[in-house]
Amino acid sequence: MNTNPENFETLRKALAIKRHEVPPPGYFNNLSSNIAARIERGECELTFWERLHSSFTLRPAFAYAFAIAAFGTFTASVLHSGKPTAAQALHQEGLATALGPAAAPADFAADNDNPFSAPLHVPNWLGNTNPGAPPQVLPSLFAPQSHAVTVSYEYGN
Amino acid sequence: MHTKDQLEKPTAPPPLPELPEAAEGEETSDLILVRRSQDQDMGAYDQLVRRYQERIYATVYHMTSNHEDANDLVQETFVKAYRALKSFKGDSSFYTWIYRIAVNKTINFLKQRKNRIHLSLDDVDFNAENDPDLVALVSEKTPRRDLNLSELQEKLNSAMLKLSEHHRMVVTLHDIQGLSHEEIGAIMDCNVGTVRSRLFYARQQLQAHLADYLK
Known part of the structure; x- marks a missing residue:
């Protein structure tokens, strides 16, 4: 075989054999009826996701547009989630103005309808990791009614 | 990097009777x-x-x-x-x-x-024995002239399977089925330059894989 990379004549001749490969006799006579049978059996029903995938496969531009739209939606939702809505902002601003800056948090915490006003349950054993918080008084290991009994020893007994 | 001439020269499609255009x-x-x-x-x-x-x-x-x-x-x-x-x-x-x-x-x-x-290869039809390309190939005095058509078929298919899917597809569509570069580009959703480039490298690789059998 000529190994010159620019001369593929021998390779072209060898590839000719591929054009002579034929399926078993009569294969093509039955193929279309097999396909029709599969279609009639209901193998032609597409789910939403299959239709979407089919669109992506056949039209790459649609896939790109879908990806851009999904990314845009995600980005917008991330940006939007960090900001309070206009109604929330007005409500909080109104409360702060009416009650004063110091009263606002207390009033907000006393609102029983607000699910966020209830203090979080923190188990005692968890401790507090906030260095600025006042020291936490932990329960004594000894019962409060216990009292100490004085004893005396004399040397030599 | 290959020049445009290098890439284009070996890509002349063989004149096939069953051009599917x-x-x-x-x-x-x-x-x-x-x-x-x-x-x-x-x-x-x-x-x-x-x-x-x-x-x-x-x-x-x-x-x-x-x-x-x-x-x-x-x-x-x-x-x-x-x-x-x-x-x-x-x-x-x-x-x-x-x-x-x-x-x-x-x-x-x-x-x-x-x-x-x-x-699981299909049979080669009886016309293959009269194909001038194959007659010339098998009758050449080469170190492997005992290579018969079925052996050649197996070696060629094995070599094809060593190519990447995209390289194999370009060889199939162009060298075996006779589609033009433009048609292949439309089918594979790539430009003609990519088709030519893939075809060149695919042929190079095929030639290397078959070098032992078709010297």
Whole structure:
């Protein structure tokens, strides 16, 4: 075989054999009826996701547009989630103005309808990791009614 | 990097009698059959299947080198095409569209089946013995002149399977089926330069894989 990379004549001749490969006799006579049978059996029903995938496969531009739209939606939702809505902002601003800056948090915490006003349950054993918080008084290991009994020893007994 | 001449020189397509380039009349007729198929006319779709089944089968078979796999993939291609027929707007020819479905389906199948290769080759028809290219090839006084057609077929298919899916597809569509670079570009959704480049490297690799048998 000529190994010159620019001369593929021998390779072209060898590839000719591929054009002579034929399926078993009569294969093509039955193929279309097999396909029709599969279609009639209901193998032609597409789910939403299959239709979407089919669109992506056949039209790459649609896939790109879908990806851009999904990314845009995600980005917008991330940006939007960090900001309070206009109604929330007005409500909080109104409360702060009416009650004063110091009263606002207390009033907000006393609102029983607000699910966020209830203090979080923190188990005692968890401790507090906030260095600025006042020291936490932990329960004594000894019962409060216990009292100490004085004893005396004399040397030599 | 290869110059444009280097890439173009070896890519002259062989003149094949079964060039699948759709004639104008055939394309018009395709559109009519497609419209009728879109209206649930199974007879019209059956005609479309019969018109393209041999070309689609050949493409898939040359990619898989396995008759059973090719049979499954061809059937799935036509079933899927029927499902998606409503979305066919006629922007491209039906022939390009159905080829695209077959190509994508086959490449996806081969990627999933990676490293699980099993040859199940079709028979070579009796005309092969009279093919001037093959006669010249087998009768050449080479170190492996005892190589017969069935051996050559097996070696060639094994060498084809060593190519990447995209390189194998370009060789199949161009060197075996005789499609033009432009048609292959439309089917594989890439530009003509990419097609030429893939074809060049695929041929180089095939030549290297077959060097021991066809010196």
